[in-house]
Amino acid sequence: MSNFPLGLYLHIPWCHTRCIYCDFNTYIDGEEALKQRYHAALLREIREVGAALAHPSLDTIFFGGGTPTTLPAAWLNEIVETVRGTFALRPDAEITVEANPGTLNTEYLRELRAGGINRLSLGVQSFDDAELRFLSRLHDADTAWRAVGYAREAGFDNLSLDLIFNLPQQTLEQWQRNIQGAMALQPDHLSLYSLIVEPGTPLHRQVARGEVPEPSDDIAADMYSYTIDVLGAAGYAHYEISNWARTQGEPEWQTPRLAAAHNLIYWRNQPFLGLGAGAHGTLNGARWANVKRPQSYIERVETGEGLGLARDEKTVETIDRDAERIEQMMMGLRLIREGVSARGFEERFGVALAARYEEAIARGLGRGLLEWAKTPDDALLRLTYEGRFLANQAVVEFFE
Numbered sequence: 001m002s003n004f005p006l007g008l009y010l011h012i013p014w015c016h017t018r019c020i021y022c023d024f025n026t027y028i029d030g031e032e033a034l035k036q037r038y039h040a041a042l043l044r045e046i047r048e049v050g051a052a053l054a055h056p057s058l059d060t061i062f063f064g065g066g067t068p069t070t071l072p073a074a075w076l077n078e079i080v081e082t083v084r085g086t087f088a089l090r091p092d093a094e095i096t097v098e099a100n101p102g103t104l105n106t107e108y109l110r111e112l113r114a115g116g117i118n119r120l121s122l123g124v125q126s127f128d129d130a131e132l133r134f135l136s137r138l139h140d141a142d143t144a145w146r147a148v149g150y151a152r153e154a155g156f157d158n159l160s161l162d163l164i165f166n167l168p169q170q171t172l173e174q175w176q177r178n179i180q181g182a183m184a185l186q187p188d189h190l191s192l193y194s195l196i197v198e199p200g201t202p203l204h205r206q207v208a209r210g211e212v213p214e215p216s217d218d219i220a221a222d223m224y225s226y227t228i229d230v231l232g233a234a235g236y237a238h239y240e241i242s243n244w245a246r247t248q249g250e251p252e253w254q255t256p257r258l259a260a261a262h263n264l265i266y267w268r269n270q271p272f273l274g275l276g277a278g279a280h281g282t283l284n285g286a287r288w289a290n291v292k293r294p295q296s297y298i299e300r301v302e303t304g305e306g307l308g309l310a311r312d313e314k315t316v317e318t319i320d321r322d323a324e325r326i327e328q329m330m331m332g333l334r335l336i337r338e339g340v341s342a343r344g345f346e347e348r349f350g351v352a353l354a355a356r357y358e359e360a361i362a363r364g365l366g367r368g369l370l371e372w373a374k375t376p377d378d379a380l381l382r383l384t385y386e387g388r389f390l391a392n393q394a395v396v397e398f399f400e
Contacts (some may be wrong), residue, residue, distance in 0.1 A: 004265075004268075004270040004271055005059035005060070005265055005270055006056055006057060006058055006059055006265075006270075006271055006272065006273065007058070007059060007060040007061075007062065007261075007262045007265040007266075007270075007271075007272040007273070008058055008060065008061050008062070008083065008087070008272065008273050008275065009062050009064060009262070009272060009273065009274045009275070009276075009279055009280070009281070010042065010046075010061065010062065010063050010064070010068075010079060010275055010276050010279070011025065011064060011065065011066065011274065011275070011276030011277055011278060011279040011290075012063060012064070012065040012066045012067070012068040012070070012071060012276065013025055013026055013027050013038075013065060013066040013276070013277050013278070013294055014026070014027060014028075014029050014030060014035065014065070014066050014067060014070045014071070015027070015028060015029070015065065015066055015067045015070065015100075016028070016029055016067065016070065016100075016102075016103075016138055017136055017138055018136065018202075019135055019136045019137060020134070020135055020136045020201065020202045020203045020206075021135065021164070021195060021196070021197070021198065021201055021202075021203045022198075022201060023198035023199075023200060023201050024065070024066065025066075025277060025278030025292050026065060026066045027066075027294060029070065030294065034294065034295070034298075035071070037298050038277070038294050038297070038298055039071070039075050039078075039079075041297060041298045041301040041302060041310075042079060042275060042276055042301075043078070043079065043082050044301050044302070045275045045276070045301050045309065045310055046079070046082050046083055046086055046275060047082065047086050048301075048304075048305055048306060048307075048309055049273060049275060049306075049307055049309075050083075050086030050087050051086070052306045052307040053307065055086060055087055055088055056087060056088065057087070057088040057089075057090065058083065058087040058088060058089045058090065058093065059090055059093055059094070059261065059265070060093055060094045060095070060096070060261050060262035060265065061080065061083060061089075061093065061094075061095045061096070061262070062095075062096045062098075062262040062263075063076065063079075063096065063097040063098060063117075064098050065098055067098070067099070067100045067103060067123075068097050068098055068099065069097065069098075069099040069100060069103040069104060069108070070100075070103060073108050073109075073111035073112050073115070074111070076097065076112060076115065076117065077111065077112065077114075077115030077116070077117070080095060080115055080116050080117065081115070081116075084116070094118065094119055094158075094260075094261040094262060095116055095117045095118050095119060096117075096119040096120070096121055096160075096260070096262055097112060097117050097119075097120060097121070098121045098123060099120055099121065099122055099123065099147070100122075100123055100137075100138065100139065101122055101123070101124060101139040101143045101144040101146075101147035102137075102138045102139035102143050102147075104147045104150050104151070105150055106150040106153045106154055109150050109151055109153075109154035109156065110153075110154040110155070112154070113154050113155045113156060118156070118158060119156070119158040119159075119160070119260075120151050120156045120158070120159050120160070121160040121161075121162060121189075121191070121260075122144070122147055122148065122151070122159070122160065122161050122162065123137075123162045124144045124161050124162060124163055124182070125137055125162060125163055125164050126141075126163060126164065126167075126178055127141045127144065127145075127177065127178050127181035127182070128141065128174060128177070128178065129141055131167055131170065131174070134167065134168075135164070135167070136202075141181070145185070148161075148185045148187070157188070158188050158189070158258065159187050159188050159189070160187060160188065160189035160190065160191060160260065161182055161185070161187045161189070161190055161191070162190075162191045162192075162193070163178055163179075163182060163190070163191075163192050163193075164192075164193050164194075164195050165178070165192060165193070165194055165195070165220065165223045165224075165227070166194045166195050166215040166216065166219060166220040166223055167195055167215065168195075168207075168212040168213050168214070168215060169212070169213065170219075171219075172219065172222050172223060172226065175223045175226070175227075176226060176230075179226070179227060179230060179231070183230075183231075183234055187246075188245065188246050188258045189243070189244065189245045189246070189258055189259070189260060190231065190236065190243070190244045190245075191242055191243050191260075192227060192242055192243075192244070193242050194215070194220045194223075194224070194242075195215050197214065197215065221389055224388075224389065225389075228385075228388070231244050235247055237250070237255075237256045237259075237337065238336050238337075238388075239255045239256055239259050239335065239336055239337050239338075240259070240263070240267060240334050240335055240336060241334045241336065241388065241391055243259070243260065243263070245257075245258040245259045245260075246258050251375075252337065253337055253338065253373050253375050253380060254337060254338065255335065255337050255338050256337075264335075266331065267331045267332065267334050267335050268331070268332065268335075269324070269327050269328045269331045269332065271283045271284070274289070274290065275290070275310075276290065276297070277290060277291065277292055277293065277294045277296075277297035277310075278290055278291070278292040278297075280315075282319070285318060285319050285320075285324075286316060286317065286318055286319065287315075287316075287317050287319060288308070288311050288312070288313075288315050288316045288317070289311075289312055289315040290310040290311060290312060291310055291311075291312045292312070297310050321349070324349075325349055325356065326398055326399060328340065328345065328348070328349075329357070329395065329398040330395050330398065333370075333381070333382065333383055333391065333394060333395055334391065335382070336382065336383060336388065337382070338380055338382070339373065339380040339381050339382025339383065340353065340380065340381045340382070341378050341379075341380055342354065342378060342379040342380070342381065343377070343378045343379075344378075353381060357398055359397075360397035360398045361381065363397050364387070364394050364397055367393075367394075368384055368386050368387070369383065369384060369386060369387035369390055369393065369394040370382070370383060370384065370387060370394055371383075371384045371387075
């Protein structure tokens with residue numbers, strides 16, 4: 001095991017419907033008996049993996065999907081308790097559940113909060129009912145507003161909202177109204193994603209048939225620029241390409257305390273475990289994914305044991321030091337404030353960042369996409385304002 005923080009991702013694959021843009025490993029609500037078997041299998045995988053790793057310290061838990069809140073709150077709490085009994089879960093661990101606004105009420109959320117879940121990520125996606133219908137979301141804008149109220153009543157003081165921009169034919173003014181609606185709810189965190197037309201999705205098929213236009217890169221840039229400016233003025237730190245958190249007086253080079261701690265593990269290129277059907281993990285120089293189909297996952301867990309009891313062996317990949325360095329740059333440069341630490345890079349890889357990537361850094365600096373920021377005891381390589389719009393162009397320079 002490494003000395004880095006360790007995060008745990010738990011995949012709940014069930015949804016009431018499939019959204020038009022979704023390419024995640026999700027399935028329309030299964031039979032109750034199948035869900036119960038899946039729940040039991042996930043509990044078993046937690047115990048098996050924790051024991052195989054000698055019950056390591058754990059910093060974060062993240063329930064993703066799918067829609068975890070399609071399950072009873074008691075089930076989610078039982079999962080948390082099983083993790084707590086199997087891993088050395090930090091007392092201040094961030095425990096996040098993704099939720100669809102239409103699956104919530106105050107009583108349900110109070111039960112989650114009482115069970116130790118302390119962060120809620122609401123998949124709002126839009127405050128425009130027509131846009132929500134286009135995206136195949138089950139909830140409407142009023143439901144989203146009510147869900148935020150339920151969360152606050154239940155005691156959630158770390159609340160994140162997800163929204164999607166640059167929908168086909170969406171105007172800048174429509175997106176501005178979405179941002180204004182989000183700010184009116186005063187969330188602690190915002191995740192704002194430009195729509196991607198993923199192959200194999202219903203949206204991809206509609207675009208291919210010419211039924212809806214492809215999203216516009218130019219309009220996306222205008223929306224992104226507006227978002228950066230208005231959220232910054234409202235006291236939100238743009239700390240990752242697609243993520244903002246309310247600031248609490250942190251220095252401008254420091255990622256805010258309300259940033260998503262679990263996702264920071266990904267962006268800092270640190271180890272995490274993924275349990276459940278299709279979940280991904282990376283640990284000790286390797287990464288892998290579990291088998292995808294819930295039925296296959298259940299069968300594997302019911303008959304297997306140890307760390308890789310549900311692993312899809314076709315996905316196993318060794319990460320050598322060169323790949324690890326490149327991924328450190330690729331992920332770290334997504335972090336707007338902290339970027340890639342010169343001191344941290346040298347401690348991890350035994351070579352100075354400026355020396356290892358001298359030419360790539362020089363090109364990024366020369367094009368105005370990268371900058372060095374000084375802290376009291378470090379130097380940070382990070383994207384400039386212009387670099388946020390052209391992040392892929394900045395990152396590609398580090399591939400050799």
